[in-house]
Amino acid sequence: MTSQTVSRPQAVACETMIDVRREIDRIDRAMVTLIAERENYIQQAGHIKQSRDTVRDEARIQDVLDKVTVTAQATGANPDLVTTVYRTMMEWCIAYEFTVFDAKGE
């Protein structure tokens, strides 16, 4: 399996809400850890980009949305849920990237 390969997750069958919430808490820790890693790359993008008008990149936004839609379809995630989360997250990221870019004082 390459790092690009995705597969359908195997959710465990739960009998109680304690079991359900334990699994949700486990997933949330993993998701927040990945969000922290993504956020770091947004910060790096803010440092690397040379021009303020490249911070918001509509073509790249659509590229990300297209890719996460493909991944949603491959994993059984709901594409509407995934793209809604990503649109919100990327708007936050763009605002953050502007603060990083502007702090450079260029």
Ligand SMILES: O=C(O)C(=O)C[C@]1(C(=O)O)C=C[C@@H](O)C=C1
């Ligand atoms: O790919 C970039 O250029 C980024 O800065 C990352 C990112 C993202 O959150 O994925 C953020 C801002 C851009 O508008 C497009 C995408």
